[in-house]
Amino acid sequence: MDTAQHKARLRQYFDGVGFERWSAIYGGQARLSGVRRSIREGHTTMLGRAEQWAELPPAGTPATALDAGCGTGLFSLALARRGFQVAAADLAPQMAEATAKAALDAGLSDRITTRVSDLEELTGSYNLVACFDVLIHYSAEPFVQMLRHLASLCENTLLFTYAPYSPLLAAMHRVGGFFPRSERRTEIQMIHDHTVRATLADCGFTKGRARHVGKGFYHVILVQARRHA
Numbered sequence: 199m200d201t202a203q204h205k206a207r208l209r210q211y212f213d214g215v216g217f218e219r220w221s222a223i224y225g226g227q228a229r230l231s232g233v234r235r236s237i238r239e240g241h242t243t244m245l246g247r248a249e250q251w252a253e254l255p256p257a258g259t260p261a262t263a264l265d266a267g268c269g270t271g272l273f274s275l276a277l278a279r280r281g282f283q284v285a286a287a288d289l290a291p292q293m294a295e296a297t298a299k300a301a302l303d304a305g306l307s308d309r310i311t312t313r314v315s316d317l318e319e320l321t322g323s324y325n326l327v328a329c330f331d332v333l334i335h336y337s338a339e340p341f342v343q344m345l346r347h348l349a350s351l352c353e354n355t356l357l358f359t360y361a362p363y364s365p366l367l368a369a370m371h372r373v374g375g376f377f378p379r380s381e382r383r384t385e386i387q388m389i390h391d392h393t394v395r396a397t398l399a400d401c402g403f404t405k406g407r408a409r410h411v412g413k414g415f416y417h418v419i420l421v422q423a424r425r426h427a
């Protein structure tokens with residue numbers, strides 16, 4: 199399957215059954231299975247840490263941010279509350295709509311614009327670019343291409359997650375295949391650390407802070423990278 203077909207599949211998934219599943223995980227639904235609860239807890243920890251790493255630029259520099267693959271808008275809202283002017287984009291129309299609605303409900307629609315778009319179609323320049331739990335759905339070649347594109351949009355701080363390669367995780371994902379259909383995750387693609395480091399260096403970025411966030415079936419590396427001066 200080529201990347202365009204893969205994106206079309208992801209768009210269909212996150213605009214349908216995936217929207218229901220992930221908005222239950224990201225939202226306030228009280229009754230969740232153990233697998234989904236662990237994903238919610240891991241994701242909440244990751245976003246909390248990312249928020250701490252999302253520093254506002256110095257006074258005089260516009261605090262602009264892009265949330266690429268915004269999902270239901272949890273991080274777009276957090277950025278807007280911190281004072282960023284946020285462009286939120288998602289491949290799946292239902293996700294982008296959920297972000298727009300969340301912004302409206304929170305009284306933040308003047309700080310958040312939303313659009314339906316593949317992140318590789320986005321243009322512009324942002325002080326901060328965030329992309330969480332999106333690249334985890336792409337194998338090494340599109341991963342590198344997409345990370346390069348995100349870097350090209352970023353003036354200063356790039357925050358993103360990837361699924362690190364580990365034999366243990368590979369085994370867990372194989373076990374995941376035996377869960378009941380309703381519990382199965384979307385396929386996660388593991389990426390070697392050296393691929394991430396080399397791509398960032400090639401784009402003029404340094405991998406600054408990195409933190410492994412692991413909880414049950416949620417395992418990602420959160421990265422804060424900065425453009426060289």
Ligand SMILES: C[S@@+](CC[C@H](N)C(=O)[O-])C[C@H]1O[C@@H](n2cnc3c(N)ncnc32)[C@H](O)[C@@H]1O
Binds near residue numbers: 317
């Ligand atoms: C697991 S959700 C993460 C949502 C959000 N970033 C968060 O952490 O709360 C993955 C999201 O990435 C979006 N996505 C996947 N591929 C994308 C692409 N090429 N461009 C933009 N969004 C994409 C999906 O539609 C989905 O909303």
